[in-house]
Amino acid sequence: MEKIYVDNAGTTPMAPEVIEVMSQTMRDVFGNASATNSFGRKARQVLQASRQVIADSINAAQANEIIFTSGGTESDNTAILMTAKKRKNEGRHLITTKIEHEAVLKPMEYLEKNGYEVTYLDVDQNGLISLDELKQALRPDTILVSIMTGNNEVGSHMPIHEIGEIVAQSNAWFHTDAVQAYGITEIDVKRDQIDLLSTTAHKLNGPKMVGFLYERAGLELEPLILGGDQELKRRAGTENIAGIAGFAKAIELEQNERELLQERYQSFKTHLITRLRQKGVDFEVNGKHGADELPQVISLWFKGCASDALLTNLDLAGIAVAAGSACTAGSLEPSHVLQAMYGADDPRISETLRFSFGRYNTLAEIETVADKLAELCQRLKK
Template sequence: MKYIYLDHAATTPMHPDVIEEMTTVMNSIFGNPSSIHGVGREAHQKLEAVRQVIADSLKVKPHEIIFTSGGTEGDNTAIIETAEVMKKQGKHIITTAVEHPAVLQPLRYLESKGYDVTYLPVDESGRIILKDFKSALREDTILVSIVYGNSETGQLMPIKEIGEILQEHPAVFHTDAVQAYGSEEISPKEMGIDLLSASGHKINGPKGVGFLYKRDGLVFQPLLRGGEQEEKRRAGTENIAGIAGMGKAVEWLTPAEKAAHKAKNKDFQEIILDKLSEAGIDYQINGDCENKLSHILNIWFKGVSGDLLLMHLDLNGVAVSIGSACTAGTVDPSHVLEAIYGKGHPAVKESLRISFGYGNTEEEMIRFADLLIKTVQRLKN
């Protein structure tokens, strides 16, 4: 029986066009893009062509795209280097309690260096309250880092509204859009976003490559120091094959394709939820079912251990998760669900994240839902 992969929020399989593009580049474009001879210029041309593709997807200038090794590097660069550059103006930073570890860990590092970080709480949907954000904003606030779409619940944050509030404030606005970039239509200029992180492997591209959008004119220092690549903003010879693969993935994700994915994901969710309801399964969706990323469905199965449920599904050929892949393997409960429900709440350890993506079919959803129902019933008994 074919394995059913429903953990696309953790990573995605590479699209065949991406694999073909990377293979072609690895076979024919091996030069260093910083070299001035013909072989190097060929690599540089490929690099700049992809930069244009990504810039077009965000409606920004190519110069504003910096290639990185992925979302973690993008988040760390945006947060640590912005704080360092702006520390004379203040040391206050605003974020949320439900950020990805790639945001939370550099912020904790900055706290150890004397910075003051406000972690905004979230409501029962997992969304921050704008009134709380306005109250937290101070004269010495230098950076606001708020996730675009949460990786565990899929909850979308009020990014545009935050950007509008910050129009009258000098704080830099960063958003981790790793989960959202492949799904949502994002326009940093229109939304007031100064810095945006994204990653190739979340959009059916390769691992180990991503990009950071940096608004033109923003004062910035590189996190990685060495050579003068990326206009002195990120040292290290660029991963041409990986960048080319990411570019092909971005080309594939047209607005029409994103809309089609959303419609299909909605159908997948309805199949699963309808079958759960028909079977009388006691469940609750974590977060706001409407105002979220369409490819993530986080469900609390009341009275059933999430760990056991995941293990039984895995043994039966289904890949799902109980939280962010970057916190997998730890014994700590989900900090996202704790922020929504409170510590010790049963939902924290009785929830499952199901995430859809390229390659999934309606037949798989029916088969998965039937298996899920049988497994939940077995574990409850």
């Protein structure tokens, strides 16, 4: 049975080039980057070269503004919790949105239980905030605004440049969770006046358990992970040199092919929509399908077809999709993103699938997915 994977927003398969770099590094560069011997120096050279590649990828002013972490969750937690700790005497108000990833929402909830106030901005049916509402929410005691670059469930892309301009005129720092957008979209921390940025490697054909936090020079946050003096005393723990080298290779591949991949993913979206309509499937796009959205993610409401039934039957047919975030897919909780966009009682909340494309998908696979969906929707409605 042919297997088709269109759940790349959950994770991606590692690129062969990444595996090759990691294998070579594991074999030849096994030293501890903190050691003063020749093995340590060799590891440190790989670490610093990778740090420079990644710093360049977001136009960071200095390579040392990149702190390697275990992934997006740790990076988000560090940015939010350590900003709250450092700036608690300046204010205890934070701003975020109702459609953030749990890696942002859970730290915010934790802070609320510990004497902080959080404003959760609404989004419209395109999954976007109102810039006017952001301006109104900012206060003299606002210390952090955390707004994701691109949404992992519906693909909406926030107006990051405009948000950065607004926040820069306040006392707050601007953090963005760029996990779903990094690599496939252009990110410029200088242009967009971003103070803190989180991401991970496994969303762009790199390894799991490797990510980074961009921390603008001068913020000087305390480390979340305590121990040794690694990462210039900003994140304890011996660095995963092979994983970091693989991350650098993954972003090089993504940047070299960004425009090609963007065009390919947009064509997949268009083809999926067109073929479903040709097959007479009753569906709607959640949010919108356009050039200003994440190219690799699309969310569709299949009217009258339960998500769990579609997921099960597609999985039996060898097709992997998702109903929402992979981090919450194991629970029975409805999508907080769709609830924020459409309301808690909208039927689409239990009748939606997310399709997310990757570099190894083909147009033939998209046609197969559409045809199988048409067959399932017809059968389920009967």
